Amino acid sequence: MNSRGLCLGIVLAGLLIPSSAVLSATVEATGYIVNDTTWTGTDTVIVSGFLIVADTVKLTVEAGARVLFTSGAKLMVQGEVEAEGSSTQRILFTSSADTTGGTPVAGAWAGISFEMTGRGSLRHCDFKYATNSVSALESSPTIERCVMEHFSVAGCYIDGYDAYPRTTPRVENCIIMQTDPALIGTGNGIVIYRATNVTITGCWIRNCRDGLNVNAVGSLTPHFAVTNTDIGDNARYGIYTYAGG
C-alpha cells in the first residue's frame, strides 16, 4: 500500500481535515492530515496519538498558535510543515499537562519528527517537555530561532541513516538548554547520527548531558560544522564524537 492509500485508510478512523481548511479556536487532531491545512495564531491545537502530515500535504502553523500534545503524542512530517512564529508571537509546542496546576514531565510527548520525505522550517518556536523536541530523520529541515527545554533525550535528534549525498539540516540561532534544575545535566543538546551534514550556527547549548553527541555507525559517517555557538555547562562532554566501528 502506498503512503497515500494508507493515509486515506486512517483518515476514515481519525481526523478528516477539509481542503485548505482555516481552523480557529480549539482544534483536536490525530491520524493523518491529507489536505493542506493551516493552524491560525488564535488556535489551540490538541494533538493525541500520532498526527501525520501526509507526503503531498503542507501544514502551516501561524505565529501565536499553541499546540498541545497528550501523553506520548507525536507530529510526524512526511510532507511539509512551515511554522513561522515571530519574535513577539512565538509558536508553542508543549505537553497538554503544561497548564496552570498541571504537572508536565520531560518526555511527556514524543516531539516533531521530519521523516524522509518530510521537509519544512520551524522558526520562532518554543518546545517543552518532548522526548526529542525536533527530529530530522533522513531529512533536511531548517530550525531557526527556536527554544528547546525540558526534553528527555535530545533537543534535536538528527539521523541521516544511509542517505548519500548526506542530508543537510540546519540549526540556527537556537537556545537548547535545560532550565529546570531537576533536569540539568540530562538529555543531549544535539544528537547527530550517520550520513548527515549538519550546520549549527549562532546557538546556545547549555545544561545538557552532552552539548553535541556525534556518532558514526560503521561506514555511515556524519559531518558537522559548528560556528559562533556557545556550548557550556554540559554535564559530560561539550562535544562528543564516536567512531562507531
Next chain:
Amino acid sequence: MTPTGSVSECNITNSGWYAFFASSCTNSGITIAAENNWWGTDNLFTIEGMVYHQIDASSSPLVDYDPCAAEPFSIDTPTDVRETPGGTGQPIFVLRQNYPNPFNAATVIEFDLPAPGRARIEIFNIMGQSVTALADRWFPAGRSRLIWDGTDADNRPAASGVYLYKIAAEDVSAAKKMILLK
C-alpha cells in the same frame, strides 16, 4: 569510520568531563578541526587537559585544535524572547553571574530584560568608584550579553581585585560581585 567536522569561533566551557572528546577508532588522522575557540581559559595547559585527542591516546582521531582565541566570542542573543525557567511565558529581569569568575583576560556578563528598553551596565571597584561603563543604550527583551576586558574607561588594565557590576534599567537595578585575577 570517524565523524568529520569543524568547530570554530565557539565558546566551549565548563564541561563536566571533557570539553571535546573523540572516541578511539581505527582510522586515525585529522578528522575534526577545532580552531579559534574560547575554552574558558587562556591557559594552554588547562586547555590541553580538556581536549581528548591523539596526544592523549594514539588510537584516537586527532582533534586538530588551536586554542588561539584569547577571550570569549560575543555570541548574539539567539532568540528574541526568552522564556523564564518557571515557564510563565514572560521574560523576567535577571542579572546573571559573570563567567568565568574569577577571570583573567575577560569575562562575560549576561542579563535578561522583561521588555525592550534602555539599560546602563557599569563596573565599580570595591570602593564604589566607577571603573567603566560597558553600555548605556537600548537593549531588546530577553537575554543580552556583554564582555568586560578588564580595562577601565581610559583603556588601562584594571588591578586584580573584587569588582561590582551593576545594571540599571527602567524600574529595576541589580549588582553582583566578580573577581579579576592576574
